[in-house]
Amino acid sequence: MSAFALSVILVSPKTPGNIGSAARAMKNMGANDLRIVAPRCNVLDSEAIAFSVHAEELVRQAPIFATLEEATADLDFLMGTTARQRDDLPEPIFPSEVKPMLAAFQKVGVVFGREESGLTTDELARCQSVLRIPTSDYASLNLAQAVLLCCYELLQAERSSGAVPVPVTEATDLAPREQMERFYEQLQDFILKVNYTDQPRLKHKMRQMRKVFDQARMTEDQIRMLRGLWAQALWAAKSKKFIIED
Amino acid sequence: MSAFALSVILVSPKTPGNIGSAARAMKNMGANDLRIVAPRCNVLDSEAIAFSVHAEELVRQAPIFATLEEATADLDFLMGTTARQRDDLPEPIFPSEVKPMLAAFQKVGVVFGREESGLTTDELARCQSVLRIPTSDYASLNLAQAVLLCCYELLQAERSSGAVPVPVTEATDLAPREQMERFYEQLQDFILKVNYTDQPRLKHKMRQMRKVFDQARMTEDQIRMLRGLWAQALWAAKSKKFIIED
CATH class of the missing domain: 1.10.8 (Helicase, Ruva Protein; domain 3)
Known part of the structure; x- marks a missing residue:
C-alpha cells in the first residue's frame, strides 16, 4: 500500500486509555510501530490494554524513550501535530498535503503531544513538517481520534475499493x-x-x-x-x- | 465547503456514550444534523451528554424516529455503512469514492447500524450507496470512529490548508x-x-x-x-x- 513505514510517537501521554485507543486506531489503519516518550502514566495499565482491544501487542511492545530525540533517531522524516499556529514555525499543513512528500522516505514518524497542551514549540521545531487536522470551526479531537485521522489519511485514504461506483448524472430536482x-x-x-x-x-x-x-x-x-x-x-x-x- | 448538507442517522444505538462520541466527532467535522432511529437506550443519558463534550446540542436536538424510512424521508441521497460484503447488495465502495457523486445532491444522509451487528440487509437495500471504510486486514472500528472517518472524508478531506508545503526532491540515502x-x-x-x-x-x-x-x-x-x-x-x-x- 505504502512504500514507507509509519511510526507513531506519543509524547508524555497522561491517560492509559488514550494509549490503548491510539494503538487500536493505528492497527485499524495499518500502522504497527508505537513509541512512547516520557509517559506520565503506567503504559501497561489494565485500562491501556482494555482500550487497545486486539492491538494489545502494539502497547506491550512499545519502546519507552526519555526524549523525543532518542525516540526518533532512526527515522528519516518527522511530522509533528498541532491544533494551532505557533510563532517561529511554518504554517501547519493538512495530512493529505504532506502525503505526496512521503514517497521519498522509508521511515516516517508522526508525533502527537500531551492531552492538555500538545507538543512544545521546541518539539515541533525538531519536525520537518507541522500538521494540523482539518476540522470545522469547532475543533476538539481527542488523542486517539487525531491518531486515527492521521493514520487514515497517510495510509488508507487513497486506496481504491475495486468496486465500480454508480455513475453520476447531474440532476437538479431529484425526488426525495x-x-x-x-x-x-x-x-x-x-x-x-x-x-x-x-x-x-x-x-x-x-x-x-x-x-x-x-x-x-x-x-x-x-x-x-x-x-x-x-x-x-x-x-x-x-x-x-x-x-x-x- | 460542501454544497450538500450531511445528516448522520444512527440506527438502534445501544450505548449512550457512543451517541455522545458520535456527536462530538460530527461537530469536529462540520456535520450538524444527528438523527436517531429506535434507540435501545436513553439518548439523553448523562453519559451521552458527557461524551459529546461541546456537541451537546446535537444530542439534545436529535429527533428520534421509529423507522429508518421515516428518518430519511426528506433526504435525496442515502449511504449505508457496512464492515463486510452482503449478498444481494452491490460491493461496498469507500467514502472517498462516493464523494464525487454528492455534488449533485442537497440533502445527503449516511446511516450507521447497531454496535454489534451493523445494518440489516434490508436497511442497506434502502440506501443508494453502500460504504465501507478502508482499513488494514485488522478492522475493529467503534461507532464513533466510523462516524468520524466518514464525516472527515465527506466534508473535510479535500480541503487545502492554504499553506505552501515544503517542495519535494527525490533522495535515496537521506541522513537519519x-x-x-x-x-x-x-x-x-x-x-x-x-x-x-x-x-x-x-x-x-x-x-x-x-x-x-x-x-x-x-x-x-x-x-x-x-x-x-x-x-x-x-x-x-x-x-x-x-x-x-x-
Missing part, C-alpha cells in the same frame, strides 16, 4: 426518498398482482429493482410517469382477468 | 535524524562561538536554521561536508583570536 419509497411500494404491489414473482422471491427481486431505479436518480415527474404506467398496466391486466387476487 | 541532530548541535555551537547571535536569540535563530537545512534534505556526505566546513571555520577564527570564550 419518501417519494421513492412510495414508488417502490406501488412497484411491489404491481409485481405481486401481475404474478411477476412470488412472496419468497419478492425481497430479492425488490432489491434488484431498487438497484435499477435508485441508479436512475429520477425526478418527481419521472416517478409520476412510471407510477401512472403501472396503474394503467394493472387496470388493463385486471380488465382482462389476469389478476389472481384483489 | 540522529545525524541531523548532531549537525544542529555543532551548528549551534559554531553560531555561539563565532558570536553570530547571543543566548537569548539562539533558539529562534536555530529554528530558522532548521527550516533551511531540514528543507535541504541532506545526505550523510553533505552533512559531513558542512560539519567539516564549520570545524575549519572555527579553527580559523580561533587562530585569529575571534573567539570570546573556549
Whole structure:
C-alpha cells in the first residue's frame, strides 16, 4: 500500500486509555510501530490494554524513550501535530498535503503531544513538517481520534475499493426518498398482482429493482410517469382477468 | 465547503456514550444534523451528554424516529455503512469514492447500524450507496470512529490548508535524524562561538536554521561536508583570536 513505514510517537501521554485507543486506531489503519516518550502514566495499565482491544501487542511492545530525540533517531522524516499556529514555525499543513512528500522516505514518524497542551514549540521545531487536522470551526479531537485521522489519511485514504461506483448524472430536482419509497411500494404491489414473482422471491427481486431505479436518480415527474404506467398496466391486466387476487 | 448538507442517522444505538462520541466527532467535522432511529437506550443519558463534550446540542436536538424510512424521508441521497460484503447488495465502495457523486445532491444522509451487528440487509437495500471504510486486514472500528472517518472524508478531506508545503526532491540515502541532530548541535555551537547571535536569540535563530537545512534534505556526505566546513571555520577564527570564550 505504502512504500514507507509509519511510526507513531506519543509524547508524555497522561491517560492509559488514550494509549490503548491510539494503538487500536493505528492497527485499524495499518500502522504497527508505537513509541512512547516520557509517559506520565503506567503504559501497561489494565485500562491501556482494555482500550487497545486486539492491538494489545502494539502497547506491550512499545519502546519507552526519555526524549523525543532518542525516540526518533532512526527515522528519516518527522511530522509533528498541532491544533494551532505557533510563532517561529511554518504554517501547519493538512495530512493529505504532506502525503505526496512521503514517497521519498522509508521511515516516517508522526508525533502527537500531551492531552492538555500538545507538543512544545521546541518539539515541533525538531519536525520537518507541522500538521494540523482539518476540522470545522469547532475543533476538539481527542488523542486517539487525531491518531486515527492521521493514520487514515497517510495510509488508507487513497486506496481504491475495486468496486465500480454508480455513475453520476447531474440532476437538479431529484425526488426525495419518501417519494421513492412510495414508488417502490406501488412497484411491489404491481409485481405481486401481475404474478411477476412470488412472496419468497419478492425481497430479492425488490432489491434488484431498487438497484435499477435508485441508479436512475429520477425526478418527481419521472416517478409520476412510471407510477401512472403501472396503474394503467394493472387496470388493463385486471380488465382482462389476469389478476389472481384483489 | 460542501454544497450538500450531511445528516448522520444512527440506527438502534445501544450505548449512550457512543451517541455522545458520535456527536462530538460530527461537530469536529462540520456535520450538524444527528438523527436517531429506535434507540435501545436513553439518548439523553448523562453519559451521552458527557461524551459529546461541546456537541451537546446535537444530542439534545436529535429527533428520534421509529423507522429508518421515516428518518430519511426528506433526504435525496442515502449511504449505508457496512464492515463486510452482503449478498444481494452491490460491493461496498469507500467514502472517498462516493464523494464525487454528492455534488449533485442537497440533502445527503449516511446511516450507521447497531454496535454489534451493523445494518440489516434490508436497511442497506434502502440506501443508494453502500460504504465501507478502508482499513488494514485488522478492522475493529467503534461507532464513533466510523462516524468520524466518514464525516472527515465527506466534508473535510479535500480541503487545502492554504499553506505552501515544503517542495519535494527525490533522495535515496537521506541522513537519519540522529545525524541531523548532531549537525544542529555543532551548528549551534559554531553560531555561539563565532558570536553570530547571543543566548537569548539562539533558539529562534536555530529554528530558522532548521527550516533551511531540514528543507535541504541532506545526505550523510553533505552533512559531513558542512560539519567539516564549520570545524575549519572555527579553527580559523580561533587562530585569529575571534573567539570570546573556549
